[in-house]
Amino acid sequence: MGSVAFDAIETPFGKTDKIIGGAGTYIALASSFFVNDQKIVAVVGDDFPQSMLDTLRSRGVDLSGLQIKKGEKTFFWSGRYHNDMNSRDTLVTELNVLEHFDPILPASYQSTQYLMLGNLSPQVQRTVIERLENRPKLIAMDTMNFWMDIAKDELLHTLSMIDLLIINDEEARQLSGEYSLLKAARVIRDMGPKYLIIKKGEHGALLFHGDQIFFAPALPLEEVFDPTGAGDTFAGGFMGFLAATDDISFENMKRAIIAGSALASFCVEKFGTERLTEITKAELEQRIDEFVSLSAFEMAQSI
Amino acid sequence: MGSVAFDAIETPFGKTDKIIGGAGTYIALASSFFVNDQKIVAVVGDDFPQSMLDTLRSRGVDLSGLQIKKGEKTFFWSGRYHNDMNSRDTLVTELNVLEHFDPILPASYQSTQYLMLGNLSPQVQRTVIERLENRPKLIAMDTMNFWMDIAKDELLHTLSMIDLLIINDEEARQLSGEYSLLKAARVIRDMGPKYLIIKKGEHGALLFHGDQIFFAPALPLEEVFDPTGAGDTFAGGFMGFLAATDDISFENMKRAIIAGSALASFCVEKFGTERLTEITKAELEQRIDEFVSLSAFEMAQSI
Numbered sequence: 234m235g236s237v238a239f240d241a242i243e244t245p246f247g248k249t250d251k252i253i254g255g256a257g258t259y260i261a262l263a264s265s266f267f268v269n270d271q272k273i274v275a276v277v278g279d280d281f282p283q284s285m286l287d288t289l290r291s292r293g294v295d296l297s298g299l300q301i302k303k304g305e306k307t308f309f310w311s312g313r314y315h316n317d318m319n320s321r322d323t324l325v326t327e328l329n330v331l332e333h334f335d336p337i338l339p340a341s342y343q344s345t346q347y348l349m350l351g352n353l354s355p356q357v358q359r360t361v362i363e364r365l366e367n368r369p370k371l372i373a374m375d376t377m378n379f380w381m382d383i384a385k386d387e388l389l390h391t392l393s394m395i396d397l398l399i400i401n402d403e404e405a406r407q408l409s410g411e412y413s414l415l416k417a418a419r420v421i422r423d424m425g426p427k428y429l430i431i432k433k434g435e436h437g438a439l440l441f442h443g444d445q446i447f448f449a450p451a452l453p454l455e456e457v458f459d460p461t462g463a464g465d466t467f468a469g470g471f472m473g474f475l476a477a478t479d480d481i482s483f484e485n486m487k488r489a490i491i492a493g494s495a496l497a498s499f500c501v502e503k504f505g506t507e508r509l510t511e512i513t514k515a516e517l518e519q520r521i522d523e524f525v526s527l528s529a530f531e532m533a534q535s536i
Numbered sequence: 537m538g539s540v541a542f543d544a545i546e547t548p549f550g551k552t553d554k555i556i557g558g559a560g561t562y563i564a565l566a567s568s569f570f571v572n573d574q575k576i577v578a579v580v581g582d583d584f585p586q587s588m589l590d591t592l593r594s595r596g597v598d599l600s601g602l603q604i605k606k607g608e609k610t611f612f613w614s615g616r617y618h619n620d621m622n623s624r625d626t627l628v629t630e631l632n633v634l635e636h637f638d639p640i641l642p643a644s645y646q647s648t649q650y651l652m653l654g655n656l657s658p659q660v661q662r663t664v665i666e667r668l669e670n671r672p673k674l675i676a677m678d679t680m681n682f683w684m685d686i687a688k689d690e691l692l693h694t695l696s697m698i699d700l701l702i703i704n705d706e707e708a709r710q711l712s713g714e715y716s717l718l719k720a721a722r723v724i725r726d727m728g729p730k731y732l733i734i735k736k737g738e739h740g741a742l743l744f745h746g747d748q749i750f751f752a753p754a755l756p757l758e759e760v761f762d763p764t765g766a767g768d769t770f771a772g773g774f775m776g777f778l779a780a781t782d783d784i785s786f787e788n789m790k791r792a793i794i795a796g797s798a799l800a801s802f803c804v805e806k807f808g809t810e811r812l813t814e815i816t817k818a819e820l821e822q823r824i825d826e827f828v829s830l831s832a833f834e835m836a837q838s839i
Binding site: 316317412413414415416433436437439445446447448449450451453454455456484487488491521525526527528530531532533 | 620715716717718719736739740742748749750751752753754756757758759787790791794824828829830831833834835836
């Protein structure tokens, strides 16, 4: 579940017209490298291009939960990245069809085992959980500062219902009120999610569960061309990998993080979803190998 | 080679009177976990306490290259860390004996195979290299923004003579003029050093050599009590490990980074050198194990 949208993006490298974006789009595309029976819950207007719907369908995405609102317009976001690519200004937000989004879950969706709730209002996220008759094996969600500012209670309610929260370091600090990510992780997991992934951009990601911590590397990149969608691509790759392997052990979550990170490292190489729709499974496997050699080391038995 | 000094430190957790510090001190203490025939090149005044000299000697440090200047005062630095512990203001710098430091290398030092040049003027660093009749197997150095600002040509000259530069991300960006660390690494290695370590504090470290990159994790910490000396401790542990194993392959440098990182993670737990002089080899081995489990993962053959 996540937005399927139009974006217009400015980076130091150039700017785009309206291109296709949205968390739901990136999540669906990224997960399609591992599974081909994903089901999307989203809403668009009748201005949304058929070609992307065809692309999604060809990658195994079930679109029966995608509402197409006649005479209405698709969610639109426009933003400008600063020179360091780590921060951005929102230029335009047109909610359009998202303003009254009431997620519909077709009967065929009821067997869902791996649920990824992309960043949307915590109330909509909770509605999706409540409309599933059987609880999925793993419920993961993303959120952002905006909801912490204006809907904290709703957010806390939804957090109490999920298994895994995927957020960035700045968001983790705001949500917990703690600067140390170790302390932040403890506070956030007390809110509900047993698992927590804190994304640190070019510095990798941390996975927390019980007393265990995994520090995942990020691939050092020459250039980040457009960071839009990298976090959603990570989440989609992560959940797609877990669903394909149907194994939610800590060890397998580590692998899923590497898979998601590898996909995200492609995503930022071009504007929008362009790079994601180009790469082959062989290219992805090669990139995953780069992650392995990037962080592998073996200590002797004794120093 | 490095300063042996007095520090006075203020952090959000408290402040110290004059305590013992200096890059040379941290490097010698850290390396003593792996080797017991280190030789120090440094200068102090006759106000420097005998007790620390005894501590160093008991850890195998040859002090015959440590000049004790009668009637002069030891280098003194005082600084205050900001709340985020990532930046600090210098409150006092008294060069004292360092102002006219002319490094002396006793004959017994001429067989040195692993040379660590702590942060000092690039001219002094170069003098040490020039006073060794046989080139060591590995010459590593640290430097800082200050020398890039006021002695860039001297710095470039010294860089052309060394094998490995160990600096932090901010310094790498300033030295290279490149924001991307991948590009910065290329520019810096064109200046001379075949090996480059970029330290990223809580985000770990990167090792570059040829086309190879290693992304070392940092241990997520509850609290950084005092970051002073962490970088020097890392460098000392790294070089001590290499010297003890006498292996400068890329694989072994990875292990050395983990060893140095583990020592640095202890260093920040208390003020100054206190924690370093407390910990046992068993504690160090246990912490190294934590680094291993922090970043170890195994991908399946195929995704």
